[in-house]
Each structure stands twice: as C-alpha cells, then as structure tokens.
Amino acid sequence: MNPEVMTAPSIDYIALLPYIIVGAAGVIGVIVEAFVGRNGRRPIQLVLAFGSLIGAFGVLVVNRTTLGLQAEGAIAIDGPGILFMGLILLLAILVALLMSERQLDPAGDAFAPRASALPGSDDERELTTRGYFQTEIWPLFLFSVFGMMLFVTASNLLVLFIALEIMSLPLYLMAGMSRRRRLLSQEAALKYFILGAFSSAFLLFGIALLYGYSGSVEFSVIADALAAEPGQTALVVGGVALLSVGLLFKIGAVPFHAWVPDVYQGSPAPVTAFMAAAVKVTAFGALLRVMYVALGGVRWEWEPLLWIIAGLTMLFGSVVAIAQTDMKRMIAYSSIAQAGFILIGVSTATAEGLYASIFYLVAYGFTTIGIFAIIAMVRDAGGEMTRLDQWAGLGKRSPLVAVSFGIFMFALASFPLTSGFIAKFLVFESALAVDNLGLVIVGVIASVMAAFFYIRVVVIMFFREPVEGSPAAAVPSATTTLALAVSAAVTVILGVLPEPVINLIEQAGVFLR
Amino acid sequence: MIGNGAVVLSEGAPSLEPLAAATGVFAYLWLLIALPLLGAAVLLVGGRRTNRWGPYLGVLTVSLAAVFAIVLVVSLLGLPADDRAVGQTLFEWVFVGGFTVPAALQLDQLSMVFVLLITIVGALIHVYSLGYMEDDPDRRKFFGFLNLFIAAMLLLVLADNYLLLYVGWEGVGLASYLLIGFWQFKPSAAAAAKKAFIMNRVGDVGLSLAIMLIFITFGTVTFDSVFAAAGEANESTLTWIGLLLLLAACGKSAQFPLQAWLLDAMEGPTPVSALIHAATMVTAGVYLIVRSNPIYDGTAFALTTVVIIGIITMFLGAIIGSAKDDIKKSLAGSTMSQIGYMVMAAGLGPIGYVFAIFHLLTHGVFKANLFLGAGSVIHGMHGEQEMRRYGALRSVMVITWITFMCGYLAIIGIPPFSGFFSKDDIIHAAFEQNIIIGICGVLAAGITGFYMTRMVIMTFFGKPRWPDDAHPHESKPVMTIPLIILGIGSVVTGAALLYWGNIESWLEPVTGIEEKPLAIPTIVLEGITLLIVLIGVSIAIARYRREVPVLAPKGNLLTVAARNSLYDDAINEALVVKPTYVLSDGSIFVDERIIDGTVEGSARLVGGLGARLRRLQSGFARSYALLMVGGAVMVLVILYLARLP
Amino acid sequence: MSVDNYIILACVLFTLGAIGVLVRRNAIVVFMSVELMLNATNLAFVAFARMNGNLDGQVIAFFVMVVAAAEVVVGLAIIVTVYRSRRSASIDEPNLLKY
C-alpha cells in the first residue's frame, strides 16, 4: 500500500448547504425529467424549485453568522457574499413565480413546448394543440441559480470561471425557449451564446495571464503578489484587462453591452427578468469581489478604467434608450445605463461604495422583476405587445397595472420616495466621499436624460388615447400578482424607509480574503 | 476639486436657535402634508368609483389643511418670538456611514407664511375649480393632481433639510408637469408639458449638484447645521453653492435664462395657472434663496448674480406682458416680472429678504385673484383667450370686473392696495442698497402700470369685439365667491401683514434684517414711484382709449368699427410704441428662438444622437464581437496608461 | 527552449481564434474559433504551470476542457436549432433584432 500523497480537504458541509440544496435539486430535476410521466413532471419540478430556493434561503439565514473561507479557500462565505446569495435567491424565487405563470398565454406558459421543433411546423402546432409543456427549463434554471451563488462567492479564479459557465450555459438555452416569436428567441440565444463564449474566452485568458504572474489562482495569493512586486507589466495589464472584459460583459457595460438589447428583446419575459435582475446582481457581486479582493493592490490602475467605462455606460445607455420604440429594448438600454450608475459605486474602491452598490442592486433587482412581470402581462393573441405605442391608454384600461409600472419607471428615473432615489443618492455620495465630482456630474446629467424616457412611458400610458386593438393587461394568476406586489412594495418601501436595509448591508462588513 | 470634504460644524450662530421639539398642536404638523396626500391617493387610486364625490373630497382635504394652518399660526403667535420654530422628526430616512438624513419637518416663521399662502389660496382655488372644471370628464384626476401638488409644495416648505426639500421640489415639478399637460389631446399642451419638464430638469441638475456640494463641504444637509457652519466655509465654495441654487431657482421660478416654459405652461387649465404658475410653485425659487440666506451672506458674487438675474427677468417679463394678446400669457409675463422683483429683492441681502417674502405673499394673493378673474372671463367667453376679442365685459361680468380691478390696483401698486406696500418696500430697499437697482425697480413698476392697464382696458372697457354667437355671462357663485375673497385679500393683505401682522419682525429671526439710511425721505420716494406708475397707466389709456372711431362711419357699422379698431392699433403700433414693440418682439424672439432653441435643440440633439448611436446595434453578432475586441483594446490601453509612472 | 515561446504561441493562437470569430460567417466555424481561443488558453496554462513550477495550471487545463465540452453541447444545440429553422448556418442571417 502506497502512502497517501494527499490528505482529504476539510469541508464544512453545513456552510455549503445552500449550494448543495440548489445544485442537488437541479440534478434531481433532470432525473425527474427522465423517469416521471409527462403530466407528473410539472408539480414535482415546482416543488423542487420553490422548495430548494426557499430552503437554501432559510439555511442561509440560519448560517448567516458562520463566516469564513470554505473548501480550501475556494469559496468565501463572508458578509457581502451572504447578502449577494440571499438577494439572488430572493430574486430567483420571484422569477420562479413569473415562470410558473400559466394564465397569461392562452396556450399555457411562456416557454416553447419543444424548443427544437421547427418554428411554424406542423410538429410545433401539434405539440401546442396537444397541450405539451416543457419542464426542462426548471432544472436549467436551478443550475443557473447554483452557478450564480458560486459566482458571487468564488474566491479562486478557476471557481469563478466554472461558476460563470454554470450560470451562463443554461441561460443561453433559456433565452431560446420563448413560446411566441420563435425566430427572435432563437436569434437571441445564438447571439448570446456566441458573444458569451467569446467573452468567457477573454476572461479565461485573463485568468491564465494572472496565473502566470502570481503562480496561483487564489484571490489572496494574487493580491499578495500584486502588492509585493512590481514589474511583469505585460502579464498584469493583460490579465487585469481581459479579466475585466469578461466581467464587464456580463454586467452589460459599454462597449461590451451589444448583446443586452438583442437578448433582452428576444428572450421570454420571465427569462429576461432573470437575466436583467439576477445576472446583473451576480456579475456585480463577482466584479466587486475580484476588484476589491484580488486586484485591490492595483486599484490605482482599474479605478480610472471604471470611471471611463461608467461614464460611457451611463451616457450611452441613456442616450440610446431615448430613441427606442420597443419596450423591452428600452428597458434593456435602461439596464445598461443603470449598470453605469452602479459602476460609479464600484469604482470608488471603498466600503461605502460597496454598500452603495449593494443597495443599488437590491433596489434595481426588485424593480426590474416588477417591470418584466408587467411586460409579460401586456399582450395580445400573438404574444407580448412590446411596441411603445401599443401601451397607449393602458392607464385607462388597466389602471392598477399602469400605476405599478409608473412606480417602477419613477424608481428607475430616481424620483424621490422610490428606491431608485435613495440608491442613486448613496452611489453619488460614495463617489463624492472620494472627491470624484466629475463622475457625479456625468451621472447627474445622464440621470436627467434618462428621466426623460422613463417619464415618456408614464405619459404614453396615462395620457395617450389608446389605439385600436391595444388590449388591457391580461389578468395574471396569483403567482405573477404576488411577484409584482412584492417588487412594487420593495420599490416603495426602500424609498420611504431604506434604513433597515442600509443597516443590514453595513453590518455585512467587507469581503474576506 | 471644490470643497475640501472637511466637516465644519460649530455650535449655533446667534440667529439660529436650536429647534424646539414639536409638542401640543405642533405634534400634528405632519397632518398638513398627510391630508392632501391622502386626498390625492384616494382620488388617483380610487379610480372611477370616486368620480362623483372625489372633487369634493379634494376640496375638503385642502380646506382642512388651511384650517389647521390657521390653528398653527395662532399657536405660533402664542409663543415668544425667539421660540417660533419647531421641528418634528418623522423617521430616520437615510442613514449611511454616520450620516443621517431624518425625514424631519420644520415649522418656523418663514415656513409658516408659506403654509398659510399655499393652503388658503390653494383651498380657494380648489373651490373655484369645482366650477371651472365642472364639465371636464377627468376632473377627478384633476383634483387628485391638485391635491398631490399641495402636498408636495407643503413638503417643500416644511422640510428641514435640503434632501427632503428636493423631494418636494421634484414632487411639485411632477404635479406641474401632469397639470400643464392635463389636456393632453391638445398637442400644444403636450409640447408645453414636455418643455416645462425639460427646462425644470436643467434647474434640478443645479439643485442636486448644490446638495452634493453642500454635503461634501459641510458633511450634512440639515438646514440648521449647514447654516451654522456656513460662516466658516470658504467663499468660493459658497459662491458655487449659491450659483447652483440660483440655477435651481431659475428653473422653478422661470427666471432668465430658463423662463420660457412659463408662457407655454399657460396651456394648462386656468386654476392650475393661478395656483402653480402664479401663486405658489413658481415662488419656490425665491423660497430657496431666502431659506439659504446664510449661504448667500457669505458670497457677494452670488448675491450680485441673483440681483442681475432678477432685474433681467423683471424687464423681460414686463415687456412680454406688454406684447402678448392672450390674456393668460400676458399675465404669465407679469408673473415672471413680479418674481423677478422678488428675486432682485432677495439678492439685496438682509435688507431685502423680508420684502421679497412680503411681496411674494401679496403677489400670491393678487395674482391668484387676477388669474382666476381671467379664468372667469375665459369661462364666460367659452374658452376664448384673445384679448382682442374681448372688450366691454364689465357690463356683463360685474363681479369678475370688480374683483379684477382690485387685483389690478394691487399689482400696479396704488395705495392702499396690497401691492403698494410690498413693492414700495422693495424699491425702498433697492435704493438703500444701490441707486441703479432702485431706478430699475421704479421703471419696472411703470411698465407694470402700462401692461396691466392695457389688459384691463382691452378686456373690460371699450366696445365689445366678441362675435355675435358668444354670450358672455357671469360665472357661478362657486367661482365668484373665491374671487370675492381673493379680491378683498388683494385690498387688505399688504396693510394687514405690514401693520397688523408685523411681517418684518415676524420674519426677522429667520432672515435677519438690516436698515440703511436713505438720502431722500420715504414719502418722496413713494411719490416718485406712484408718478412713474401713473405715467405708465396714462400711456396705456392713451393708446387703447380710442378703440371706437370718433367719426360716425359710413356703411356697415360693425365692419367699419372692427376695421377702424384694427387700423387704430396699426397706427398706434407704428407711431407710439414701435420702439417698444421692436424691443418686445426682439425679446420674444430671443425667448422663443434662442433660448427655446437651445433647450429644444439639446433635446433634439440627444434624441438625434440616440437615433444615430442605435445604428451601432447593427444586429450582426460579428460586429458586436468586433466592438468587444475594440473595447478590450481600449481597456488594455487605459490600464497601460494608468500604469505609466 | 524558453517558456516565453509557448506563451507567445498561445497569444498568437488566441488572436487567430479571435480573428476567426470576427471574419468567419459560418456559425460552426465561429464556434470552432472560440474553441481555438479556449485551447490557446489551455496552452498558456500549461506553459505557465511549467514556468511557475506547480501543477495548478495543468489541472486548470483539464477543467477548461470539460467546460469547453459542455459549451460545445450547448452551442451545437443552439446552432442546430437555428440552422433548422433558417436553413442556414450563417451567423449574419439571424438579424431581426437590431437598433
């Protein structure tokens, strides 16, 4: 018997339980798909999804004081990490509520009965008339959430990369699963996939260069190496640059934003909600951790980079959104602009900036889910009605829906007494605390321009006479209503009484390394 | 970088008493805002169910607020002069890193007078709207918006810090936008709402930057702490803050160069013009400047700029008022001019603050009176707004005519009408400060006399010029009663505030006061001012008196009279006031082409830029990839440059 | 031979892959170019492992291969569906979503 050359790593399974729950639920979901009959799958998948997400959230809450590096330093479960995971799980629960909606579309849910069927073929029609439903999306969704949780807590560049892929690969498929407008949906999936794979190649090469520089992929080792020795300019600059490109792509920052409008427009609304809310939160979580922990030693270099990107992103998103005629595209450009505002917080490299960014993400995440819940509701027989002029007169026909949408628009336009106002205030304040007045001025100008197109939506809904054939919002089932109510409530409450949440975020402290 | 980020705090300057906690009746201060807010919520959320009784609810909430405001002022009078400021913290609103902004209200002498103006005039205008909007299918929504406005405006004046003030500031802007565009089916109304919104956003940029700057300079945004520390901040910072606040005031109060939206805002229903665009919201800029007086005290440059902006707007508004034939637009020009007066007074420093507020109050009353009178005329004329189609209305609209005359005499400053006292005080203060400013004030008073007389003659005197099928009639009591109350107000407010209310010593704890000796006796100055006003009045009478031809015309009496009237105007224009017209046309040109052009041009520029930039999104995945590669190269270059020593 | 040369080769391959993504029209070839980029990275990892004298790089290369394989599965699925509905594997053809 040879001596053992390695010792078993010590792994605290209790601390990792949230990951295990969600990941295992995904695997069980696939097994369910394999063995359970067509009609039995959906209830089981729903139980699995909601059970695992709520269970993981519960375990997270119970575990909230168990902080530390787990799995040999590959995963950092620290205050911000727990906050991000909790936020992702909450957003995922809301998204799951949207995904389980079956009342809006007369044919069933928002997803194609079989994504591989030819659009418009007899095959597809037959599947629809026979009332087939596709339930594979649930395990895909859970895998993606699993990847997100891993992504925001990765403390090792390899885990970061793998988590990124676990998060993204299911998303590429989910983007192509819209029941209506199949061609657009497929195109969105193709573009998302090609560009996503392209960007992860960049990210990976950046990881390789940083590995070459420091001899490790651990964040802490890289941080020490960057702090210790100068020199090796090419490896550091190249590594930081390519790594940033990969992360900024997921955030949708200019000039890596090009996929955002196309993919948001083509994907089914619940999936778009998932991408716009949860993916953005996740990508910012990872960006913050990488920048603050691993690359903290060279922050003098990436700070100006983020200033420029943030400025470009805010201005570009706001300006182009003005020229949009499609609701989903407009929200996509708006989400680009919002990413710019959050980048202001990231670029400060202070704890204050971290808190401000997290608060902004909380506010933005819930608002976005609400927006897409409503976009899914405004529809006719052919699917969602996303042309802006089709929304005319919604205020008359479905006042309650229009008022909630108005609240979300006001929040994004950062009007006072909505979450968006406090969020923007905190972000600007954090930038001022490091004397970055210039970026704040750009931000204020961009938010003024942005307010214009948000308010235009409100005007269209309430003041424009409805055109022929523009229907009221369809009546959703309780799940969508619940998701909508929660997001609207959070949007208002965070605007009026943000203090408890701000306290919670501040108590979370900073990243562990 | 402006400001040093250092937190300078010192224990209260002598004029700044710490706020007493709200007790007794003041503990219900929040009700002032909550009442109209509740009304707005019920009306806007309740939907059609509230159509029938909704408008009455709207009137009720504001009236209750007005009654409560009176209770408050009586209680405040019962306190010793130095303790007349109470604060009430509702809850901790923003709390981050040792920096707190409570959602706290503050009722002091300055806020109190504003609360009175807003609630009482607001209540009267609500009542009036019951009649004016009677036939509008959407009047429930109208009252909801009006209530929303009242709530936001009260929040604006009751806030005890800049951030909460900003909430109110945005709120009134929103309500104003909704109300200007209330008749959205008119494209002009939609365009006007948009214009007002865009121009106000420019001002809002000023306010948000000012708040940022205040925060990094003082480390707080609460009025008390900021003002206590204002004396120790360096002057250039104060100047910047002052100028940014002035920019905000210019946007909201329609001051040069952001004044153009106010004329277009007249597209809104007339009660809106009276309440928001004459009496209350447009004076928020003056409030902001006066409230921030400790900041302006430290910066002579910003104060001088305030005076200059005030003077320019004062003349610009007066000249526009003289040239417009639309009765509401003419009044809007007048509003602009009168606010110019107030801004100028505020720019005089401690000499003028009190009188700026004094004039603001009297103006709020008599301008609401004039606008509601104009609304009554428009209502009686079935929506006609051209003064050239009016004439001789005094015989058919007696109450409107009499009340309008009260407002008229008040605005041109005939003793003992209210405008006399306030305007004279401003002119007096201006002479104390600088003789040129004084002369400007007197001249503007003269022009006021001219355009107001013109308006009155064209509307109420002369021969009727309205078409045969128009049947002008007096409005219902629900409209005339507020008119009568405001008419009486126009007569007595000035004297009452000055002698009975003792406004100078009332406001003194907030604004401070200062007297300088004057070379000429007060009575002489008053005489000169009155004389100039009367000259303006006489020119107007001379120009517009001879509307009816002297010689009996041949042929069709009506046609010739109409033609002659036009002829008359043409001669007048050519001979008497050609220069004035050139000037006013010029100013309108500047107004509409250059300044509007800039605002709309920049809006169009942004839109056009957006339309061009979206072409970048070609739909080809490979071009997106190329963009990414370009971006990656950019990132590399930036990082490399940042690494260079 | 110096490790630098491998790094340079990796860089060249990576660049070739990126250029391939930009210039090729066939979605499958574009996809192969992306795979080329990943494999170039693998080469870099292995070379760096040699340079740094630890095995981390080699292990990472394994993981990258797995991820690349998973990406192939997902990518082919998407490309095949698009191909079936459009009768073309050109990446420029799906162009409904723009501006």
Next chain:
Amino acid sequence: MDAYAPILVLGLLAAGFAVFSVTLTTFTGPKRYNRAKVDAYECGIEPTPQPMGGGRFPVKYYLTAMMFIIFDIEIVFLYPWAVAFDQLPLFVFLAMMLFLFNLTVPYVYEWRRGGLDWD
C-alpha cells in the same frame, strides 16, 4: 542544434515522399467518378439529405456526438485519478463517484427520452 538534425532530415524525407506519391497518382491513376466517390464520407450511413431539399435533419448524430463528449470528459478526469488511485484518500474516491453519478444523470436522461433509439 546538431542533435535535432536527423529529425529534421527525417521529416523532410517523409514530406517529400508524401508529396511525391500524391502527385504521382494524380498523373498515373485512372479517373472514374461516380456518385459514391463525390459523396461525403459519413460512416457508411446514407449521407444526410440537406434540409433545403426537404427531409429531416437527423438529430441522432448530434445526440451521439453529445454522448461522445460526455464520456470524453469523463476520461479526462478518470485517467489521472486511476493512475494515482492507490495513493488517494477515500474522499477522492467518493468525489469521483459523485462525478460519475452526475455524468450518469444526463446519460439516463437521454436514454429515457429516446436519445439512444436509433430509429
């Protein structure tokens, strides 16, 4: 450099022979084309009809390719694991079993959903 010279020579010889033989056959060999000769080589199965001309795209190839990839990556990890198996603690054995289980799940899924039925 000297040490590598024979390899270089060998390489040149190999290349030369390849070029020579290919060139020779193009000149000397008979040229009889038929349908089978110009068809793409697809494992002896009927060549896939192009969807343009109707007919369905056999997704089976694709599924098989997926299978191949699944087991391909399985080997990537199994091989080094097997080499050092006797030196590794129980933990690694369990980890590998978990990995194999996870790989089996999609395999089972494909099998149950008919991915392995050839027709």
